[in-house]
Amino acid sequence: MSYIFPFEEFKELWESSPLVIIDTNGFLNLYRYSTETTNQILNILDTVPKEQFWLPAQVIKEFKKNRHDVITREYNKYKEVTKEVERIMLVTKNDIDKQFSKFNKFRFPKVNDFEAKIHVAIESIKEESKNYKEEIKEEVKQNEKMLRDDKVKEFIDELISSERVGEPFNFTQLLQIYSEGEQRYQYKMPPGYMDIEKDKKDNTKREKFGDLILWKQLLEQSKKNNNGIIFITNDEKEDWWVLDKNDIPLRPREELFVEFDEYSDQPLVIMNLTNFINHVSIINNMVDHTTHLEMNADEISEELIAHKSWEEILDDKGDLTSYLIHSGDLQDFVSNPIADVEITEYFPPEIDIESVEVSENQVIIEGTFNTRVGLNITESISRNYSKEVFAPDVLISGYISFEFDVDFEKDEDFIMTDTLNIVASGFEVLECDLPYEEFDEEFDERCIRCGNPNVSYFTNNGDNVCEKCSIHYEICPECGKLFEQGTLGGAFCRPCELERRD
Incomplete structure (x- = not known):
């Protein structure tokens, strides 16, 4: 589970009316939630007095730059579901037609009946795709209306009109930050050094300093502020957080607090938007279970996986093992035909939640995952010879869904885990690190x-x-x-x- 700033400490700080600073990614994420959840979050933010907010000029610059792309992606997200299903069905039908053309030449028994049943199944799937389009029409309309009305931009515009935005740095100040940034990044001093990858696509070599500019603007504002500061960011990279072995934030980087103390004697709190909204909604008695489920879907999915065990989910009934042996995807990384595959180790997955659907007391969370597994692969050298290769680092992606009932009458533990059903499917091998040098010598x-x-x-x-x-x-x-x-x-x-x- 990601870092959570304790509620009691937050409540105590909140009573002193701290300055609230939201990073660009916090605002852009609001476009990715359902209409109801986005509206609920904005309603909670509206309970905070405008004079308690302050936005660095860098946040406004990045928001204006990235807003259009995010909205465009959200406009198209529903179309992608049926579009991809229809593409898969077209490819599948084409492949099946080719195979049955071969089967018919050899006059396999009852092959025509078999082919007819397969085509009926394909048509049934295509029909379900059409039905899905109909079923989500209302949600699509609401989503498009929310994006057109753009209440997120409206909220930011209100802050701008209320003069709650800082001044941008001038040319000389930026040059000083770029120079300092080169030194800081060389020694991996937070924040921002993880963005050095942006140099590959940025001819100016300046975009990598975005987080550092924002941080410097926050530090300058802290000198004028008599209360504490709550900085809200959804960035989870190591240049903001101390991460565990699974890259999950454990706590903010200590260097950030050390530097902040040079500018202010007031407290600094760093947290993500979900953590902030959860705490403020409790204080203002605005807790909404649907919003909570959608905003906390990542953490909830991790808890549900731990409840059932990742090994059981990933290879339920041998689905993953069968895929690795028979799909041909793993074969691309192996020199000889695969005779057998044994999964020897399972590593925790990275889950990317794509949708949360709440219908009365039923919840469906869907998304994608990346996970690493250790394998023993048996290669077939010939009729009479085989060899085993241990692959300690195989990266696999796939789709995952969580279905469960909830009891919203409860304030806590409202997920009914006895109804939980988790399905992992749609596997794909992304990387396979095979130590051939160790094994191939005798066969080479x-x-x-x-x-x-x-x-x-x-x-x-x-x-x-x-x-x-x-x-x-x-x-x-x-x-x-x-x-x-x-x-x-x-x-x-x-x-x-x-x-x-x-």
Whole structure:
């Protein structure tokens, strides 16, 4: 679970009317929630006096720059669902038609009936896609209306008109920050050094300093502020937070507080928007379960996975193992045909929640995941030989859904875990780190007769022999090793014969 600033400490600070500063990503995230949740969050923010807010000029600059792209993505998000399903069905139908064309040539029994049933199933899925479009029409209309009305921008415009926005730095000040930033980033001093990757697409080499500029503006404002500051950011990178082994924020970086203390003797609190809204909604008696579910979906999904066990979810009924063996996706990373796959280790997943649907007392949370697993892969070298390769770092993505009932009459523990159903599917291998150097050495030599690198057999002396040259040898039917012509006479080799007698 991500870092949570304690409620009792927040409540005590809140009584002193601290300055509230929201980062750009906090505002942009409001476009990604459902209409009801966005409106509820804005209603909660409206309970905070305008004079208690202050926005750095950098936040306004970044909001104006990124707002249009975020809105465009949100306009199209519903279309992507049915569009992708229809694309998959088109590809699937095409592949199936090709296969049945081959089957029909060989006159397999009842193959026409089988084909007809498959096409009925495909048409049924396409029909469900059409039904889905109908069912979400109202939600799409509400979402589009919210984006058109743009209450998020309206909220920010009110802060601007109330003169709750800081002045931008001048040219000389920016040059000083760029110079300081180069030094800070070299020594990984927060914040902002993780954005150095932006240099790859930024010819100016200045965009990477966005977080540092914002931070400097916050520090300058702290000198004028007589109360504490609550800084709200949804950035979860290591240049703001101390992370655990799964990259989950544990606490803000200590260097930030040390630097802040050079400018102000007032307290500084750093937290994410979800944490802030949860605390303020409790103080103002505005707790809404639907909003809570949607804003806390990441943490809730982590708790639900821990409740059921990730291993059980990921490979329920052997689905993941079967996929790894039969799909062909893992085959792209392996030299020889895969005979078997065993999952030896499961690492915690990274979940990206895409939607939360609440209908009366039922909740469906859907999203994607990335996870790493350790594998034992058995490669088939030939009919008679195989080898095992341990792959300690295989990255897999997929889709995940959580379905459960809730009891909103309860203030706490309202999720009825006995109704929980978690499904992981749609797997895809993204990365596979196989230590071939360690294993391939003994298989990498060429055939001793013709030099062919594709060897399939080994002699009793351990020499490599390809499929073509194997006709010059006799093969032991028990161990599969090759022997010189006339050695076996169709029988077993000596070691195998002795073993059979025993």
